[in-house]
Amino acid sequence: MEEQIKLVHEAIDASLPLSSSDAIEAFRIRFLGRKGTVSALFEQLGSVPKEQKGQVGKLLNELKIKAQSAIDSASAAENGKSLVIPKTDLTLPGTPIQFGRLHPLTVVLNEMIEIFRFLGFSVASGPELEHDWYNFEALNFEHDHPARDMQDTYFIDKDLLLRTHTSPVQIRVMENQKPPIRSIMPGRVYRNEAVSARSYCLFHQLEGLLIDKNVSFVDLKTILLAFAREFFGPQTKIKLRPSYFPFTEPSAEVDVSCHLCHGKGCRVCKHSGWLEILGCGMVDPNVLKAAKIDPEVYSGYAFGMGIDRIAMMRYGIDDIRLLWDNNLRFLQQF
Ligand code: DAH
Secondary structure, three states, rough: OOOHHHHHHHHHHOOEEEEEHHHHHHHHHHOOOOOOOOOOOHHHHOOHHHHHHHHHHHHHHHHHHHHHHHHHHHHHHHHHHHHHOOOOOOOOOOOOOOOOOOOHHHEEEEHHHHHHHHHEEOOOOOOEEHHHHOOHHHHOOOOOOOHHHHOOOOEOOOOOEEEOOOHHHHHHHHHHHHHHHHEEEEEEEEEEEEEEOOOOOOEEEEEEEEEEOOHHHHHHHHHHHHHHHHHHHOOOEEEEEEEEOOOOOEEEEEEEEEEOOOOOOOOOOOOOEEEEEEEEEEEEEHHHOOOOOOOOOOOOEEEEHHHHHHHHHHHOOOHHHHHHOOHHHHOOOO
């Protein structure tokens, strides 16, 4: 029996190394399978004389362990081969995600829209390429009206132009909607002005229009005060100065008390304590007529504010060109 065991040891040694999974499986069947050599020797253990049993049993166990460990180490090497080692080091710390930010104009515009929505206004828009009729004529700017010179216009041809204000959207809204009307109309406007720290050839306005029966100047003042307090803070005061616009009568320009110095005077308000934020007035009957609304039945107010100017006041930005430069060092501050 011991002789047989020795032969099996030699057979095992001769079949090593096991260099493929097929070889490992064949080896397992040959030596440790149910009909394998080692198993067959274990079966013969019963017929071994009692006094030798202990010794033979021990040798057989050693044989079995040797075969099994040959299988184990060959299998481990085989698994290692198929292990995919990633090229990237997954333990490295990640690259931080760069979050985008809203442009200061977007921040300010969103806030304005939110306030006016709360006050019951819906949002409307109109084209930036506009007809003379909407931009001037329907707004009571007659052909040779000197007020046309207030706004240096980019004309495309005799009739088409880049709108110089958002007021033409008032006409479009009135054409498409029956009163009562309560709309705000934000958007881009264009003027042929020399670019400087204080003016740019395009900027943004937010127009407001309310048309209903029995609308008075008090309603206008009330809504503007509510807006100013919500936007600039609850202590804000407003001041209306008489002014002129062809499309409103009477007209006014509105100043708010400076939110930075609270009226004491500072760099942003140019030491006046006040900031001019918008133009407004009661819609001129001629404008209502141009939009086919009966001025005997309806009245209304309108206002228009410069979003860029207000954003600059809010954040103390002293050069309008910064809003267009796309300089990340500037934009990342908001
Ligand atoms: N459209 C005027 C401008 O661009 C601003 C304005 C003034 C709008 C009075 C209005 C208004 O609606 O009533 O300067």
